[in-house]
Amino acid sequence: MTGPLLTVDGLTVRTGAGRELVSGLGFEIAPGERLGLIGESGSGKSLTTLAVLGLLPAGMTVTGSVRLDGTQIVGASEKTLVGVRGRSAAVVFQEPLTALDPLMRVGRQIAEPLRRRRDLKGAALKAAVADLLEQVRLPDPGRIARAFPHEISGGQRQRVALAMALACDPALLVADEPTTALDVTVQAEMLELIDGLVRERGMAVLFVSHDLAVVARVTDRVLVMKDGRAVESGAVTDVVRAPREAYTRALVDSARQLEAALDLDLGGAR
Incomplete structure (x- = not known):
C-alpha cells in the first residue's frame, strides 16, 4: 500500500463521566515501520492501543480518527472490526x-x-x-x-x-507490554524473537511499554506519553541521546540502568 498503514489523528478517549484519559493524540506508522509507545502507568498508552483495535471497554467514548489499513476504526461496526482484527492488525x-x-x-x-x-x-x-x-x-x-x-x-x-x-500474517503487530510479566532472561529472549520475526515478515509494529530500554530493542521511532498526551517523539537514538523533556530524560536515565542487564545498545548515549 501507499501512505501510512496506521494514522491516528486527534484521538481522545473519555470515561462515561467525561474525564479525558487520552487527549488529542496523533501519530502515523508506515508499512514495515516500528513505533514504540512509552510512558508510565496511567499515561494512556494501553488505552491508545485498544482504541486502535476498536477494543475499548464499555463506557468509554472515543473521538478523533483512527485509520488502519484504509479502514476507519472509530465508529466502525463490530462486523467491520472483526474483518480488520487478525488480518490488518493483531495484538x-x-x-x-x-x-x-x-x-x-x-x-x-x-x-x-x-x-x-x-x-x-x-x-x-x-x-x-x-x-x-x-x-x-x-x-x-x-x-x-x-x-x-x-x-x-x-x-x-x-x-x-x-x-x-502471527497466524493470519497481519500488516501490524500491536504488542502491549508483552514482556512485563516475564523474568529478565525470558524477557530478553522474547524481545529477540519478536524483533526477528517482524523483520523477516516485514511487519509494522506498535510496541507499548513503560521501559525505554525494552522499546529501544525492537523499534525505530518512539512516542513518549504522559497524562494522556504526547510529550516527545522522534527516532529512538535521537530521543535517547538528546531528550528534550524532563520526563523523557527520567525515562532515559532509568533505561540506562537496565541496559547492561538486558545487553541493549541505546545508541551510545551516556
Missing part, C-alpha cells in the same frame, strides 16, 4: 494466561484463526499450527499443542500468544 497482550482460553488446548486456539481466516482444515491445518509453534521457537510442538495454558510456563504461553497473532 499480543501483557498477560497471556488471561488472554488465552484456560479450557481450550493450545493447538486448538492457534488453529481457530487459521480455520476462520485462511480456511485451513485437516492435515494442512495441523501442519500450519506446528509451523507457527516452531516459528516462535517452542520445543516439542506436538506436546505444546496438546497442552492447556496452565500446563506450560509463562514464557511459553506468551510465545503461543505471539503465534496466534
Whole structure:
C-alpha cells in the first residue's frame, strides 16, 4: 500500500463521566515501520492501543480518527472490526494466561484463526499450527499443542500468544507490554524473537511499554506519553541521546540502568 498503514489523528478517549484519559493524540506508522509507545502507568498508552483495535471497554467514548489499513476504526461496526482484527492488525497482550482460553488446548486456539481466516482444515491445518509453534521457537510442538495454558510456563504461553497473532500474517503487530510479566532472561529472549520475526515478515509494529530500554530493542521511532498526551517523539537514538523533556530524560536515565542487564545498545548515549 501507499501512505501510512496506521494514522491516528486527534484521538481522545473519555470515561462515561467525561474525564479525558487520552487527549488529542496523533501519530502515523508506515508499512514495515516500528513505533514504540512509552510512558508510565496511567499515561494512556494501553488505552491508545485498544482504541486502535476498536477494543475499548464499555463506557468509554472515543473521538478523533483512527485509520488502519484504509479502514476507519472509530465508529466502525463490530462486523467491520472483526474483518480488520487478525488480518490488518493483531495484538499480543501483557498477560497471556488471561488472554488465552484456560479450557481450550493450545493447538486448538492457534488453529481457530487459521480455520476462520485462511480456511485451513485437516492435515494442512495441523501442519500450519506446528509451523507457527516452531516459528516462535517452542520445543516439542506436538506436546505444546496438546497442552492447556496452565500446563506450560509463562514464557511459553506468551510465545503461543505471539503465534496466534502471527497466524493470519497481519500488516501490524500491536504488542502491549508483552514482556512485563516475564523474568529478565525470558524477557530478553522474547524481545529477540519478536524483533526477528517482524523483520523477516516485514511487519509494522506498535510496541507499548513503560521501559525505554525494552522499546529501544525492537523499534525505530518512539512516542513518549504522559497524562494522556504526547510529550516527545522522534527516532529512538535521537530521543535517547538528546531528550528534550524532563520526563523523557527520567525515562532515559532509568533505561540506562537496565541496559547492561538486558545487553541493549541505546545508541551510545551516556
